[in-house]
Amino acid sequence: MQASHIVRSYDDDLKFLANRIAAMGGHAERMVDDSIRALVNMDQVLARKVIADDAVLDEGQREIDERAILIIARRQPLAGDLRAIIGAIRIAADIERIGDLGKNIAKRVVAVSETRQPLRLFRGIEALAELTLTQLKDVLDSFATQSVDRLGLVRDRDARIDAMFTSLFRELLTYMMEDPRNITACTHLLFCAKNIERIGDHATNIAETVFYAVTGTLMPAERPKHDKSPDVVAAPKGS
Amino acid sequence: MRAEGAAGLSEEAAGKETLVARARSRLWRGRWILGAASLALLATSAMTGGPVFAALAGMLFVTAVTVFLPAGGESGRTAEGPALRTAGFSTADLIGAVRDPVIVVDQQTSVVETNAAARSAFLLLEPGTLLSLRFRSPEMQRLLQHLSEAGFEGGEAEYLERVPIERLYRVFASPAGSSGLRVLVFRDRSETRRIERMRADFVANASHEMRTPLASIAGFIETLRGSARNDPAARDSFLQIMQNQTDRMARLIDDLLSLSRLEMKPLIDPDSRVDLVAVVNDVIGALAPLALDCEVAVTREFALDQAPVAGSRDELFQVFENLLQNACKYGRSGASAVVSIAEAGSAPSREFQVTVTDFGPGIAEEHIPRLTERFYRVDTNGSQKGTGLGLSIVKHILTRHNGYLSIVSELGKGSAFTVHLPAA
Incomplete structure (x- = not known):
């Protein structure tokens, strides 16, 4: 997107898309971070702010879609430009989904904070969120610089996010078996953890889109599936 | 008075001088455009057969405009120009x-x-x-x-x-x-922010983690004053447990402080140099007594003589100290530990890998991704050995160094902890 065109307003169009994506990305990063903090600190005010913030992302996605379609209609872009524009549409959709998932976490804050929860329940969620936010930041930074050399780590980190989610799944299951009173909170936390894991998946999607937009080829190698939670069963005690 | 007057005069003169100089510099800068304009005017007058004096008047007018009309953006250019020329920076x-x-x-x-x-x-x-x-x-x-x-x-x-x-x-x-x-x-402003957070974190973590050992000690004191008052055997074993708990609390405070101190530190200086080989050798030397106690033989497998990275020696020392301590403590059954140093990748992503391998019981798969979490312990009931902070300190230091930790383990065979650090 750095190469310039003869028509200056074409460059402005492409810059507009990139700028809006970055703003949406920053907004989504903040929403996810805030939703986790609201969850851990049981901060319902912050949770409500996150829920309200989601509207900005919906609006952003609409704006990007509209503008992208206009650009395609007016300029009939080719090669890298076309990839960048299609990429913008896809990335905006992924970011919008990330916002939805953050909002969903915020919505569960009320239910989780009905009873005082022990700190240990949240530590795993916090660690998972930290890893996922690092992933999201790295991916959006790659988008900013249009560089693909750091994207190699993305796959590896996605695998770690999945493995961590599986482990968290087991842990929460254990707490539920220990004491049925934990079931409400733990079920909500399980969904929160799943949402965070999904955010990681969307970040990986964005990485793939950036890779394609920049290089014109698909990101190599199939993504290995590391979420083993489908295999996890509540084992009887002592096994 | 006279001096002041003279100063005023010379200022005025200086003012005039700069005016003249400015006019001259403007004409000089516009010489090409002016030349082209005059040529064009002459050419048009010659072709259309108009009077030459009209063309001359036009030229005069354009020149006057060049000298007197304020030019946009000029102040910026002149302000930068002389500074660059004279000072050469x-x-x-x-x-x-x-x-x-x-x-x-x-x-x-x-x-x-x-x-x-x-x-x-x-x-x-x-x-x-x-x-x-x-x-x-x-x-x-x-x-x-x-x-x-x-x-x-x-x-x-x-x-x-x-x-x-x-x-x-x-x-x-x-x-x-x-x-x-x-x-x-x-x-x-990170420091103020970190101090705030550190205080909040410390209070939350310390109060939470201290409660369990404190409750257990309180329970034993009650028993010692009551039913176990006259039972010397029970008294001894209770006192032993109480001592273990206080030891653990002391270690916990040390680790929490160490983590807080780390979080307070500024970023790593990218120009500093530390030799990993030397640091690892020092750590092995320092932990020789512990290895002897645990009956673990430590072997070195260094593929390099030198492994320079950007970082802090003390922090990296703590990384390898924690890893080797764990290998000795948890790998006791394997009776040996291997420390290896190798390099991987090519510039610009060349990195050094230091691996500490033990041959103990290994770690179950579901725990591996969570080991670096604060207070995460594989062994949830006993928890006598560690504070659950060692590996999170390791992770924190490595993040500060742009590095990371990878863990491979197999139940019954042992575990390998690999530190990845970018080569300097």
């Missing part, structure tokens, strides 16, 4: 001399110039990068939006980056004269 030198990160951008927020502090604080800042893509927090977006407007007169915002290391900056943006460029100065 560039804007890069100027902002390079500033310790705080400084970024110069154009009106579209595309990076024009950065100083070393900015490049080491924020990676990926090549000239041409759009700053609005790089600093995405909503507050910064507002500032950058404001900055790209024509009549921008300066502004400030907070910039908070939470991962991988929490950092907070106060960003001051101002226009650079009338050049159309904007200068952003980042003042690091």
